Amino acid sequence: MKNERRAFLIAAGAMMAGALLPAHAAAQLEVQQAGTLRVAVYADYAPFSARGKGIDVAIAQSLAERLGMRAEIVEFPPDENMSDDLRNMVWKGHYLGRRPADVMLHVPVDAQFAAQNDKVAIFGPYHLETMALARNPARVQAATGSAAVAFEVFTREKVGVELDTHASDFMLHVLNGRLRDNVVHFRSVAEAAAAMVKGEVSAVMAPRSQLEAALKEQKQFEIDALNMPELRVKGWPLGMAVKADSKELAAALSEALADLQRSGELARIFSAHGVTHKLP
Numbered sequence: 065m066k067n068e069r070r071a072f073l074i075a076a077g078a079m080m081a082g083a084l085l086p087a088h089a090a091a092q093l094e095v096q097q098a099g100t101l102r103v104a105v106y107a108d109y110a111p112f113s114a115r116g117k118g119i120d121v122a123i124a125q126s127l128a129e130r131l132g133m134r135a136e137i138v139e140f141p142p143d144e145n146m147s148d149d150l151r152n153m154v155w156k157g158h159y160l161g162r163r164p165a166d167v168m169l170h171v172p173v174d175a176q177f178a179a180q181n182d183k184v185a186i187f188g189p190y191h192l193e194t195m196a197l198a199r200n201p202a203r204v205q206a207a208t209g210s211a212a213v214a215f216e217v218f219t220r221e222k223v224g225v226e227l228d229t230h231a232s233d234f235m236l237h238v239l240n241g242r243l244r245d246n247v248v249h250f251r252s253v254a255e256a257a258a259a260m261v262k263g264e265v266s267a268v269m270a271p272r273s274q275l276e277a278a279l280k281e282q283k284q285f286e287i288d289a290l291n292m293p294e295l296r297v298k299g300w301p302l303g304m305a306v307k308a309d310s311k312e313l314a315a316a317l318s319e320a321l322a323d324l325q326r327s328g329e330l331a332r333i334f335s336a337h338g339v340t341h342k343l344p
Contacts, residue, residue: 093131094310095166100136101128104153104165107139110254111277111337112170114139119273120169122333123190123324127167130320138165146172147181155183155307166306167317173303173344181305185314188321189301189344190330195231195290196272198257198279203266207288211238214292218243221266224256225249230297231269238294254278260285273339280338301344 096102103124105113112120121137128135140162143149152158153168173189197207197214203221207214215223218235219242225231227249235247250256253270257278260268268275275287290298304321306314324330325343334341 093313093316094307095133095313096163097136099133101131101133101167102136102138102165103128104138104140104168106170107141108252109170110252111273111339113137119191119333119337119339122336123330124167124169126324126329126333127317127320130323131316138162146177150181150184150305154305166310166313168305169302171303171305173301183308184305185308185310186305187303187314188318189303190321190325191273191302191334192299192342192344193302194272194299194342195269195295195297196275196287197267197269197290198260198275198285198287199267200260200263200284201286206286207290207292209292211292211294214290215239215243218246218267220246222246222248222264224259224265224268226253226256226270227251229270234295235269257282273334276340277338 101124105118105120105124108114110118112118116137116139124137125135138153140149140153140158143152150168150171152162153165155164157164171186173186178184178186197204199207204217215235215238223235223243223246225235225247232247232249236244248256248259248265250259253268253274254277256265256268256270257275259265261279261282269290272287272289279285279287304314304317306317321330324333331341
């Protein structure tokens with residue numbers, strides 16, 4: 065997915081904390097329709113958001129509930145880059161007529177990226193995404209050490225990646241392109257994982273959340289963290305974005321998110337979708 069690829073330029077941020085928003089204050093928040101929190105999430109992006117279900121959808125519903133509102137979920141396809149997505153879904157709207165949301169989820173939290181997008185406020189990291197390798201342990205050893213050691217096996221074994229992602233770029237170019245002939249592309253991480261179950265590839269490189277969700281019923285596979293020096297960005301925090309002048313809404317969402325974390329509901333949402341929650 066395009067936004068996943070762009071997210072590899074992003075580094076970690078800090079969680080805002082606070083208390084629940086008083087119910088009487090909900091009407092004062094900067095939302096487009098009273099009583100409704102319009103939330104933008106990426107379309108066809110399991111396990112986070114796909115056809116009205118997923119981690120981000122559940123988080124959006126829980127946040128809205130804590131603000132005393134109803135969640136209106138808007139699933140949208142990614143544009144060419146994350147800044148375009150923020151323009152289309154947060155501060156301006158799409159030229160084809162789709163109006164923006166009150167808040168967008170799955171936004172990488174990073175000071176430099178935020179400075180480049182000053183029409184929005186980026187805040188509230190709720191999960192640390194990391195790169196990982198799912199593998200058939202009978203065919204691929206644990207991924208440790210440098211890429212020259214960990215990935216040498218892919219000069220003989222096939223590895224699956226999703227099209228137009230950082231995993232694809234990395235596998236095609238690491239070790240001076242020596243693995244290129246054994247890199248197999250799929251339309252999604254789920255399809256790549258299904259191919260591994262069938263034995264068509266021996267491993268899949270992708271964000272850990274997507275691998276865990278796709279393989280939650282397949283206990284015969286291992287999922288390794290990737291800490292090799294060649295992989296410059298190994299993880300990135302996922303957060304939210306609102307219009308830059310929606311300060312009260314940002315504060316209220318931060319408080320609601322902190323409550324989700326304290327209560328354990330945030331971790332339960334991830335667990336219900338087969339994903340290990342990791343705080344930034």
